Structure formats: structure tokens, C-alpha cells
Amino acid sequence: MAYIQSFRRYETKYLLTRQQAERLVEMAGDMLIPDRYGDYTICNLYLDTEDFYFIEHSLDKPVYKEKLRLRSYGNTDGEGTAFLEIKKKYNGVVYKRRITLPYIQAQRYLLHGERPQCLDGFRQEQIFSEIDWLIKRYSPVPRVYLAYDRRAYASEQFQGLRVTFDSSIRSRFSELTLAHDSGTQLLHTGIEDYRLMEIKSDGAVPYPLAQILSELRIYPVSFSKYGNIYKAFLCADKEIHV
Numbered sequence: 748m749a750y751i752q753s754f755r756r757y758e759t760k761y762l763l764t765r766q767q768a769e770r771l772v773e774m775a776g777d778m779l780i781p782d783r784y785g786d787y788t789i790c791n792l793y794l795d796t797e798d799f800y801f802i803e804h805s806l807d808k809p810v811y812k813e814k815l816r817l818r819s820y821g822n823t824d825g826e827g828t829a830f831l832e833i834k835k836k837y838n839g840v841v842y843k844r845r846i847t848l849p850y851i852q853a854q855r856y857l858l859h860g861e862r863p864q865c866l867d868g869f870r871q872e873q874i875f876s877e878i879d880w881l882i883k884r885y886s887p888v889p890r891v892y893l894a895y896d897r898r899a900y901a902s903e904q905f906q907g908l909r910v911t912f913d914s915s916i917r918s919r920f921s922e923l924t925l926a927h928d929s930g931t932q933l934l935h936t937g938i939e940d941y942r943l944m945e946i947k948s949d950g951a952v953p954y955p956l957a958q959i960l961s962e963l964r965i966y967p968v969s970f971s972k973y974g975n976i977y978k979a980f981l982c983a984d985k986e987i988h989v
Contacts, residue, residue, distance in 0.1 A: 756907070758841045759952065760970045761944040767963055768912050768942040772900065774959045779910055782899035784820075789913075790894045790925050792817040793973050794857070794887035801887065802977045811837045814973065815878070815887055817853050817925065818845075824926035829853045833878050844874045850925060857882075857889065889923040891981075893972060894931065895943075907949035908956075912942040918976045934976055943970060 763771075772779060794815040795801045805812045818830045831853055832845035848863045855861040866872050881887075895916040902908040917931035936943075944965075946952055952960070960966075 755840060755842050756947050756949060757839065757951075759946045759967050761946070761960070761965050762936060762938060762968045762970060763942055763944060763965055764938055765914075765940045765942055767965060768944060771944075771959055771963060771965065774962075775900075775956065778904050778953075778955060779900035779902055782901055782909075784899065786896065786898050788821050788894060788896050788928070790819045790822055790928065791892070792889040792923055792925060793891045793893055794882075795890040796885050796887050799890070799977065799981070800885065802971075802973055805971065806974050806977075808969075811835070813881070815881060817857065817889070819850065819925045822925055822927055823850050824924070825849070825851055829925065831856075831875075831878060833874075833881060844877060846871050846874050846878070891918055891920060891973065891976060892923055892925075892931070893918045893976060894928055895972065902953075905948070905953045905956075908953060909947040910956075911945045911947070913945070913972075914940075914942055916943070916972055916976070918980065920981070932980065934972070934979060936975075943972075 793802075794817070801812075801814055805814065813833060813835045816832050816834070818832055819827065823829060826849045828847060829850040830845045830847055832843060835842045835844075846863070846866065848865045852861075852863045852865060856863055863875065866875055893916070895913045897911055897913050899909065899911045902910075916934040916936075917928075918934065919931045922930060946956070951957075
């Protein structure tokens, strides 16, 4: 399976009910087609400093911000595939760069500084150098396990358009591994059976989709999964979870 190592795009988020999500997909018709990977779970370990510099800086809504995370699609361990990512946002545009590596090599690098053995080619070396520089500068470590269930759609009509619906956002602050999903706490958003929708595109939201959003009265929100988990469970008393 081929994975994208880097991309640039716009991401707009919307918080809606399951019924709104189902109605939107119905109205979109052939504009949105199910993602080839179907329904899946995304598991992350977010890296941060002892004083949570990355997320606190992000919550201040600066022009430029960045996050570091280790991601897998479904739980994984050992030689299972993981993605070490740096996600940057500048003036509303999202840039993501990541390397693909066995989970065990990612663990050894993050916990013991062992350089991954699997880097293949100039692009992976370049991206790893960016990540390595950031880690050496800030010394972040895994702080939060964060997972959610995703249903994704693509579009043949509008190239570069992707729409995802995330639910059951959950986290834990111990046993910081991607190997299992137990012991997590659900994040409550104020909407029962919510869906966090993200519209990812190379530019503006296509007009036909924007029309549907307007008709259903679905409006953009500012919503960070890690940010909301930090505020809900960690910000009040950091020392409990450090």
C-alpha cells in the first residue's frame, strides 16, 4: 500500500449530529463516494513537552503552529506500520509531513533516540531530519493516547476533495502505546452521538457541497481533538498526569 509522505491542503471542521451527517451524505449523492479503506480507527500518540508547550501554544491560535504525533490505523505493535508525523498550520493552510516505519523502530527512536533503520530515499531522510530537529530542540515525549473511529469519503467529481466523519473521540494518559485501545475516556462535545466532520481540499469548498452545508445549517467550528482533550482532562491539574 502506498502512503502519501507530505501534502498541503485546507481543512475545515464542523460539529454535527449523526442524523445531519447521514443527511449530508445522502444529499451529496455521487459527489461523495466511500473511501477505499472503509470504516477504520485512527490511533495516535501525541508528543509534547513537560509543560505541554505544543498544545498550549496551539490553543493561543497563533498564525503558525505545529504538532508531533505517532499514528497507526488500528492498534499495532512490533513490526506493524506506524507514521511519525509533523503537522504544521500557517495562515489556515495545513502542511503534513510524515515517515512510515515499523512501530518498534518508532518507539526506540522516541524513547531512546535510536535512529530508524528503515529510512529509504532522499524524501524520507529529509522529513526525518525535520522531525529529528524538532525533537532535539524541544525534547517532547508521548503524553496522550488519542483514538477515534472514522468514516471517509472521496470525490471523483472534485479532485483533492475528501470528507471525513470522526466519532467516539477517546484518550488515556497512561500506558502510552498504540498496541491497545482499553482504559480510555470518551470526550463529550455537548452533542449526543456527534460527528466531527472535516472537509479537506486543495482550495475552497466546492460550491455544490457548500450549498448543502447552507441548507442543513451546518457551520464551521474551531475544534482540536488534542486541544479539547487537554482542556477537559489535563489543563486543570497537569501534575496529576505528568
